[in-house]
Amino acid sequence: MAGDNKGKVIGIDLGGTNIKAAAVTNEGKLVTKLEWATEAEQGVGHVVQRLQSIARAVASEAGWIWSDVAGIGIGIPGFLDFQAGVVERAVNIGWEQVPILDIMQRELGVPVYFDNDANAAAIGEAWVGGGRGFRHVVAVTIGTGIGGGILIDGQIYRGANGMAGEFGHMVMDWGHGHVCNCGQTGCLETIASATAMLRSARQAVERGETTALASYDTESLTTRLVIDEARNGDAVAGRIVRHAMETLGMALSYIGNALNPERIVIGGGVSKAGDVLFSPILTGFQQGALSRVQEACKIVPAELGNDAGVLGAAKLAVR
Numbered sequence: 001m002a003g004d005n006k007g008k009v010i011g012i013d014l015g016g017t018n019i020k021a022a023a024v025t026n027e028g029k030l031v032t033k034l035e036w037a038t039e040a041e042q043g044v045g046h047v048v049q050r051l052q053s054i055a056r057a058v059a060s061e062a063g064w065i066w067s068d069v070a071g072i073g074i075g076i077p078g079f080l081d082f083q084a085g086v087v088e089r090a091v092n093i094g095w096e097q098v099p100i101l102d103i104m105q106r107e108l109g110v111p112v113y114f115d116n117d118a119n120a121a122a123i124g125e126a127w128v129g130g131g132r133g134f135r136h137v138v139a140v141t142i143g144t145g146i147g148g149g150i151l152i153d154g155q156i157y158r159g160a161n162g163m164a165g166e167f168g169h170m171v172m173d174w175g176h177g178h179v180c181n182c183g184q185t186g187c188l189e190t191i192a193s194a195t196a197m198l199r200s201a202r203q204a205v206e207r208g209e210t211t212a213l214a215s216y217d218t219e220s221l222t223t224r225l226v227i228d229e230a231r232n233g234d235a236v237a238g239r240i241v242r243h244a245m246e247t248l249g250m251a252l253s254y255i256g257n258a259l260n261p262e263r264i265v266i267g268g269g270v271s272k273a274g275d276v277l278f279s280p281i282l283t284g285f286q287q288g289a290l291s292r293v294q295e296a297c298k299i300v301p302a303e304l305g306n307d308a309g310v311l312g313a314a315k316l317a318v319r
């Protein structure tokens with residue numbers, strides 16, 4: 001139906017390595033998706049061109065004509081000026097002061113919206129993932145670092161200048177531990193990120209601890225293997241994962257006491273690991289969270305995997 005643009009939006013997840021785009025209905029059904037290399041090294045203009053092309057390509061892949069598209073949302077890995085519609089800085093892709101919304105709107109003739117990638121993923125999970133059906137949702141992603149997003153009464157909460165949801169930099173080990181990228185010492189992500197668990201495992205092996213982890217060479221050891229060995233009952237791997245996840249759970253209790261959410265959605269590559277992660281997370285959370293906060297809140301795994309970003313970006317364009 002030409003001109004019927006009520007139910008059709010496009011979500012784009014701009015990453016340092018890949019651009020993902022999805023054609024999505026305004027009920028959150030993913031119709032089709034594409035993934036292209038970002039080619040950030042070829043400059044800002046090139047990447048902007050690719051964003052425009054992938055938007056048109058995914059619409060046509062979905063069988064939509066362009067005039068059917070109601071809007072586009074983009075998740076961007078960087079600091080954004082929401083008033084001006086400008087990407088202030090996105091280190092991964094080498095962007096500085098790029099007025100992306102104006103450029104895209106002029107070229108494509110549809111409204112374009114953006115948010116940072118962590119907020120986009122949180123919006124996606126709250127819309128059609130682990131937080132679906134709830135209005136007060138916190139999403140936390142465990143990866144190289146720890147990021148997240150906050151939805152209050154169904155709306156993303158960005159804070160004064162877009163920094164809300166930087167959970168990874170809650171200092172959990174004040175004056176101790178590892179120095180973080182941000183310059184602080186003892187940040188949550190230096191303890192509980194996938195990278196941090198892997199580092200702890202390597203250090204345990206180097207110290208000569210008796211563990212199944214020692215049977216892997218340093219290069220082939222991954223966070224996934226550390227978690228698998230923890231599940232298999234290896235005491236050292238178990239200790240590492242438990243300490244990391246109890247600390248995360250304690251951090252979530254601070255967030256819980258501050259925000260009183262209905263769902264805390266845990267995402268990232270390791271989030272499908274089940275009880276070996278979620279049981280210590282719950283232990284930490286229960287130690288720190290007020291009982292009424294616990295009664296109202298369930299901690300659940302993310303459901304959308306790598307699609308959270310494109311779905312949340314698409315949601316930005318649903319009016």
Ligand SMILES: [Zn+2]
Pocket residue numbers: 168169170180181182183184187
């Ligand atoms: Zn930090």
